[in-house]
Amino acid sequence: MNQFIEWVSQPWPWYVAGPLIGLTVPTLLLLGNKTFGVSSSLRHACAICVPSGIPFFTYNWRKEMWNLMFVLGVLIGGFIATQFLANPDDFILADQTKADLIALGITDFSGLLPSDIFSWSTLFSAKGLLFFVFGGFLVGFGTRYAGGCTSGHAIMGISSLQWPSLLATIFFMIGGLVMTHLLMGPLMSLVGF
Amino acid sequence: MKVLEKNVQAEVCDAPNSQKDIEKGTELIKYMIVGILFGIVFVKAEIISWFRIQEMFRLQSFHMYGVIGSAIVTGIISIQLIKRFRIKTMSGETVKIPKKEFRKGQIIGGFIFGLGWALTGACPGPLFAQIGSGFLVVSVTLFFAIVGTWVYGKFSDKLPN
Numbered sequence: 328m329n330q331f332i333e334w335v336s337q338p339w340p341w342y343v344a345g346p347l348i349g350l351t352v353p354t355l356l357l358l359g360n361k362t363f364g365v366s367s368s369l370r371h372a373c374a375i376c377v378p379s380g381i382p383f384f385t386y387n388w389r390k391e392m393w394n395l396m397f398v399l400g401v402l403i404g405g406f407i408a409t410q411f412l413a414n415p416d417d418f419i420l421a422d423q424t425k426a427d428l429i430a431l432g433i434t435d436f437s438g439l440l441p442s443d444i445f446s447w448s449t450l451f452s453a454k455g456l457l458f459f460v461f462g463g464f465l466v467g468f469g470t471r472y473a474g475g476c477t478s479g480h481a482i483m484g485i486s487s488l489q490w491p492s493l494l495a496t497i498f499f500m501i502g503g504l505v506m507t508h509l510l511m512g513p514l515m516s517l518v519g520f
Numbered sequence: 521m522k523v524l525e526k527n528v529q530a531e532v533c534d535a536p537n538s539q540k541d542i543e544k545g546t547e548l549i550k551y552m553i554v555g556i557l558f559g560i561v562f563v564k565a566e567i568i569s570w571f572r573i574q575e576m577f578r579l580q581s582f583h584m585y586g587v588i589g590s591a592i593v594t595g596i597i598s599i600q601l602i603k604r605f606r607i608k609t610m611s612g613e614t615v616k617i618p619k620k621e622f623r624k625g626q627i628i629g630g631f632i633f634g635l636g637w638a639l640t641g642a643c644p645g646p647l648f649a650q651i652g653s654g655f656l657v658v659s660v661t662l663f664f665a666i667v668g669t670w671v672y673g674k675f676s677d678k679l680p681n
Binding site for chain 1: 640
């Protein structure tokens with residue numbers, strides 16, 4: 328058992344994680360005819376809390392409660408993996424990425440997320456405004472405008488061979504490349520990195 | 521007319537529930553269990569890492585491409601098997617996969633999401649797993665993602681679609 332825990336605590340390679348994530352598609356379909364997609368949970372949150380009479384948020388969200396249970400599970404899964412199956416070794420990052428990020432002003436490479444950005448002390452600063460407020464807004468606004476995110480389009484949509492999802496995924500990548508290579512440097516120096 | 525409108529809205533929901541019976545209470549726990557397993561994979565494969573997303577967009581690691589690519593291949597094979605052998609759901613229904621229609625939003629919205637993905641280092645799934653992993657400040661990101669979703673809903677009829 329200890330050996331198993333030790334083995335499972337190592338970071339999982341892509342060829343283990345990818346197929347497991349892909350299996351979510353048939354699992355949800357066969358469990359109850361559910362279509363895989365995470366960003367819909369954000370829409371249901373709006374529909375439950377602040378529908379404000381907006382037609383886009385006026386639908387029978389009770390039927391979609393399964394989606395909120397699913398994301399609650401993702402949160403709990405994150406807790407379990409971090410508390411009980413955490414990787415005991417150092418986080419390994421590609422040398423070139425590390426060099427690029429040092430140049431941008433990142434100093435902490437000890438965990439999965441850099442504490443230079445992801446800590447409460449940055450929240451009420453220009454850094455927090457950029458990464459949490461602006462970043463979060465873009466994720467929520469963009470996924471809903473696109474009609475799905477990495478799960479709904481890139482995985483579920485392409486798996487069912489739907490070209491609009493492939494198109495959406497290509498633009499997810501273009502957006503990410505533009506942010507990383509063109510905008511991130513100037514934005515980060517603007518907020519004090 | 522109002523009823524019709526509601527039906528249309530329910531149709532366009534992007535990750536819809538196509539099952540006829542409405543499940544309640546404990547019947548929903550199975551989806552939470554799938555979510556838990558999914559969340560564990562997210563953390564263990566370090567998909568929730570801001571650094572891994574940076575590696576991906578800087579084209580300096582194959583890891584994320586391998587994860588997404590093999591997930592898609594697994595998904596394609598599974599759906600083909602379900603179709604070929606007409607596998608039914610647990611309650612005996614025919615599996616229904618909603619069609620995704622082309623809209624300009626897939627281009628404009630997709631691009632906007634991509635910008636946010638690189639900044640936050642998270643698409644919506646990993647946001648939840650990051651919070652569960654103890655990065656509680658990410659709940660602020662999640663809050664503003666919900667705000668962004670709401671703003672889209674408010675102005676969706678004024679945006680090119």
